[in-house]
Amino acid sequence: MSCRYIAVLGDRNGDDSAIRRAAPVLRNSGLFPRLLTRSIGLFAAEGTPTLALFGNSILVGHVFRRDGSPLRATGDVPGSLNGPQLRRFLLEDCWGEYVLMQPDTNESADLVIMRDPSGGVPCFHSDDAEPRFVTSDISIATHHGLYRKQVDWDFINRCLVYPHQVTQRTALSNVRELLPGCLLCVRETDVACEQAWSPWDFVASGRRNDNPDEAAARVRDGVMTATRAWADTDRSVLLEMSGGLDSSILATCLHKTDANVSCCTLVTSVPGADERQYAGLVAEYLGVPLQVEELGFGLARFDAPPPSWSVAPRISILQHALNEVMTEVGGKEDVASHFSGGGGDTIFCYLGNAAPAADAFRERGVSAGTNAIRELSLLHQCTFWKAARLTLDKLVRQPKAPYGADLTFLAPQVAAMPPDRHPWFEAPGDALPGDRQRIELLAGTQLYRHAMSRGPSRELRLPLLSQPVVEACLTAPTWMWIAGGRNRSVARAAFSNDLPREILERRSKGDFAQYLGAVWRRNGQRMLDFLLEGELQARGLLAPDSLRDFLRRRLAPRDRSFFRIFELCMIENWVRHQR
Numbered sequence: 001m002s003c004r005y006i007a008v009l010g011d012r013n014g015d016d017s018a019i020r021r022a023a024p025v026l027r028n029s030g031l032f033p034r035l036l037t038r039s040i041g042l043f044a045a046e047g048t049p050t051l052a053l054f055g056n057s058i059l060v061g062h063v064f065r066r067d068g069s070p071l072r073a074t075g076d077v078p079g080s081l082n083g084p085q086l087r088r089f090l091l092e093d094c095w096g097e098y099v100l101m102q103p104d105t106n107e108s109a110d111l112v113i114m115r116d117p118s119g120g121v122p123c124f125h126s127d128d129a130e131p132r133f134v135t136s137d138i139s140i141a142t143h144h145g146l147y148r149k150q151v152d153w154d155f156i157n158r159c160l161v162y163p164h165q166v167t168q169r170t171a172l173s174n175v176r177e178l179l180p181g182c183l184l185c186v187r188e189t190d191v192a193c194e195q196a197w198s199p200w201d202f203v204a205s206g207r208r209n210d211n212p213d214e215a216a217a218r219v220r221d222g223v224m225t226a227t228r229a230w231a232d233t234d235r236s237v238l239l240e241m242s243g244g245l246d247s248s249i250l251a252t253c254l255h256k257t258d259a260n261v262s263c264c265t266l267v268t269s270v271p272g273a274d275e276r277q278y279a280g281l282v283a284e285y286l287g288v289p290l291q292v293e294e295l296g297f298g299l300a301r302f303d304a305p306p307p308s309w310s311v312a313p314r315i316s317i318l319q320h321a322l323n324e325v326m327t328e329v330g331g332k333e334d335v336a337s338h339f340s341g342g343g344g345d346t347i348f349c350y351l352g353n354a355a356p357a358a359d360a361f362r363e364r365g366v367s368a369g370t371n372a373i374r375e376l377s378l379l380h381q382c383t384f385w386k387a388a389r390l391t392l393d394k395l396v397r398q399p400k401a402p403y404g405a406d407l408t409f410l411a412p413q414v415a416a417m418p419p420d421r422h423p424w425f426e427a428p429g430d431a432l433p434g435d436r437q438r439i440e441l442l443a444g445t446q447l448y449r450h451a452m453s454r455g456p457s458r459e460l461r462l463p464l465l466s467q468p469v470v471e472a473c474l475t476a477p478t479w480m481w482i483a484g485g486r487n488r489s490v491a492r493a494a495f496s497n498d499l500p501r502e503i504l505e506r507r508s509k510g511d512f513a514q515y516l517g518a519v520w521r522r523n524g525q526r527m528l529d530f531l532l533e534g535e536l537q538a539r540g541l542l543a544p545d546s547l548r549d550f551l552r553r554r555l556a557p558r559d560r561s562f563f564r565i566f567e568l569c570m571i572e573n574w575v576r577h578q579r
Contacts, residue, residue, distance in 0.1 A: 002459055003061050003121045005044040006031065006140045007101060009111065009132035012188045016041075018131035025144055034058060039103045039110045039186075054079040055105070057086060060136075061098030061121040066468065068229035083107050087114050087183075091197050095226075095467035099123050099178075101134075109185035109192075117197045117467045119180030119446055124311060125191070127174045132186070138175060139308035147175070151578050153539070156571065158417060159313060160410055160541060162403045163567045166443050167420035168193065170311035171574065177311070179423065180446060195423050199442055202474035203435040204428075208363075212483065212493065215476035219469070220494035226466035227253035227339075234337040234459060236260040238330050241282060241290070243275030244509050245488055245499075246344025250463060251282045252498035254339070262333045264291040266325060272514040281500040291329060295512075299324050300519040302527055302569040305577050307453050313574035314450035317519065317566050318512055327455045337459035342452065343445040346438065347464045347473050348488035349481035354387065355434035358394035360479035362432055368479070378485025394433050402440040408564050409546050434478030442470070513560065520562040524551055527569050534572045542568070 008022045019041035023033065031043035034050045035058045042058060044050060051059040052074055063071045071077060071094065081089055083105030090100060097120025102112040113134060115123045122136040126147065133146050141147035150173040159171065168176050178184045181197035201207065209215040227250055231237055237259050241247045254261050263286065265279040276292060283290035299321035306315055315323070330338055349356075357376045361369030369391070377387040402425055405416035424443045427436050445465055454460045463469065476490050483489040492504055520527075528551050536542050547565075555562065 003044075003048050003097075003099075003136055004031075004140070005034075005042060005048055005060050005099075006133055006135040006137075006144075006146075007040050007042045007113075008146070009134070009186060010039045011130065012132075022131070022144065022146065029144070031140070034060075035101065035103075037103045040101065042101060051077075053077050053086070054081075055083075055102075057083075057100065057102045057105075059098050059100055061096060061116070062233060063090065063094050063096040063098050064229050065094055066225075068225040068232075070229070070233070083112060087112075087196055090114070091117070097121050099134075099136075107185075109187050111184075111186040113178060113184040113186070114196055115178045115180055115182060117181040117470065118462075118465050119449060120462075120465075122309070122449070123178040123184075124170065124175055125178060125184060127176045127191070129174045132191075134178075134184070137309040138172065138311055149578050150174075151575055155312070156536075156575060157414060157541065158419060159571055160414060160536070160568070161405050161407060161416055162419040163313070163406070163571065164444065164447065165403050165419045166422050166446050169420055171313060172311050172578075175311060182423065193423075199424055199439045199470070199474055200428060200431075200435075202471050203432070203439070203477075207475050208477055209475045210477075212480055212490070215472075215480055216490050216493040218472040219476065219490055222466075222468040222472035223249060223463065223491075223494070224253050224256075226463040226469050228257050230337070230339070230461045230463055230466075231257040231259035231261075234259065234335075234461070236262075236333075236335045237337055237339050237461075238262045238264060238326070238333055238335040239286075239339045240326055240341075241265045241275070241279040242341065242510065243278030243282070243503075244341070244344075245491065245503060245506070246341030246348070246464060248278070248282045248341075248499055248503045249344075249491060249495050250339055250341050251286055252495055253463075255286055255498075260335075261286055261288055262291065262335060263288055264293060264326070264329050266293055266295045266322070268295050268512065268515040269297075270514045270518050273510050273512050275510045278503055278506065281502060285500065293325050293329060295321055295325060295515065297515075297519055297522060300516075300523075302523065302566070303530065303573055303576075306574050310450070310574065312450065313571040314447060315453070316451065316570055318516060319451045323453045327453070327458075330454055330458050335458060337461050338454045339461050339463065340452065341464055342448045342462050343465045344491075345488075346441040346445050347469060348491040349434075349438055349473065349476070349478055350487050351434060351437055351441075351478065351481075352487075353437075354390035354394045355432075355437050356478040356482045357387065357391040359432040359434040359477060361391065361395060363477060364479070372479045372482065375479075375482045375485045379482050379487060399427075399433060399436055402443075406564065408561075409543050409550070409568060411541055411543050414541055432478070438474075438478065516563070516566070520565070524562070524565070527565055531565075531568055531572055535575045536568070536572050 016038045026043040035042040100114040125134040152173045183194045263283045357372035360372035
């Protein structure tokens with residue numbers, strides 16, 4: 001994590017004594033002042049990129065122009081821009097991974113903080129405590145006595161019911177996350193969050209791209225620009241390859257850079273995840289050897305300590321194993337960053353249901369809708385009439401909630417309370433079913449950055465979640481992504497001249513389901529003991545009899561209900577390590 005910072009804010013009465021007290025302590029631990037005013041003291045570790053702007057504003061992180069060239073000096077940003085104009089300039093003319101801090105802007109707030117739409121630089125803030133702070137890593141605040149950890153049990157209860165919800169709340173009391181594309185307005189009496197960027201702006205009718213060739217060209221340009229910019233920044237890259245479309249597209253973009261690229265794919269001793277056939281084609285295209293690493297069962301720990309920066313239960317058993325292997329490989333290769341195609345299914349509109357055809361009917365009429373049904377039936381290998389029935393169902397039914405409550409293995413006292421709302425879930429009244437679903441899924445991609453750890457000395461790059469890529473993909477309507485009966489059709493068209501034919505036409509995809517099944521068979525009893533002897537059970541949140549009955553069951557070959565046990569262990573493990 002190159003962006004390691006903490007900003008100590010002035011007291012609510014305008015006193016800067018908290019900043020003055022913190023300064024020498026932070027300096028002594030290697031965090032040096034980058035900005036000091038009466039309202040904020042920003043301290044950052046050596047190597048953290050910052051860019052001082054006119055009027056005491058400062059950027060933490062990397063910012064690029066729309067063509068991918070970096071902003072390196074104060075003069076690269078027009079000095080005449082006031083507070084709102086500067087934010088608009090960054091959102092409309094630039095992109096990157098950054099947090100902008102604007103003290104004393106003569107607005108209604110004493111301090112305005114904006115996080116870029118990709119959320120590439122972490123940003124957490126104290127909610128109702130003194131001293132007030134904003135940081136990339138909560139362990140900085142705890143280590144220096146600015147915050148004392150306390151589990152927010154109301155959040156944990158909700159997390160048990162909605163384990164994958166995305167919200168500004170964290171599992172730590174009085175700590176909130178500034179969500180991507182949002183503003184934090186800090187005043188003497190309170191703090192307030194506002195949206196500065198919304199994905200809904202890019203699916204509006206005025207922004208919609210109706211030409212498939214133009215849509216593909218824009219997607220290609222966005223992915224190329226983002227991937228090249230990050231490759232030029234990092235210079236040495238480990239590409240984590242699944243053999244699927246998303247990581248293969250990144251490989252084609254990296255091929256045209258000067259970065260030193262290594263490739264790695266994972267295999268297991270059980271079937272299902274071996275992607276060497278396809279990953280090898282891409283490595284050959286890049287002209288580099290393919291490293292193959294085995295994902296051993298011993299790496300799939302349910303009791304491993306979460307990283308010190310973790311603010312909520314987010315690292316699953318599988319993700320921990322993947323993190324361990326990739327961190328080790330990155331160390332051996334001595335790379336600056338890891339490139340992953342994480343989030344590609346969502347960005348490239350892989351919805352898996354009839355929503356694209358429903359959108360075509362709503363937006364383009366009967367002829368386009370009928371054609372979309374035909375392509376949907378080809379995609380899912382079903383009859384035209386079944387695809388038509390599912391499309392009609394999408395058209396007439398009310399939209400589902402973004403998250404479904406899961407009360408499995410929970411005590412009766414744990415109620416199915418509604419999940420916390422994400423600002424992107426506030427859809428316009430005329431929102432199309434497919435647009436609604438893909439934006440809800442887009443919010444979920446924010447969990448990747450919480451779950452994927454590659455060690456403190458190397459960056460994790462998710463180029464497909466970069467702002468230019470997200471915006472380009474959103475402007476291509478959902479029905480365009482199933483053209484020709486192919487999923488992610490726009491992305492396939494965009495890179496049709498670069499990808500090996502076997503990958504371009506591939507329909508199947510490897511997964512780790514059998515690996516996880518083997519992990520369950522080896523560890524089920526230990527997981528049960530872990531839960532029944534833990535904090536959740538001590539608070540009466542689990543249903544122990546149901547858990548014991550489940551362990552005695554013999555699961556069918558494709559039964560994945562044990563994944564729920566994995567989720568509960570993830571939450572239990574995080575809570576235990578906050579003591």
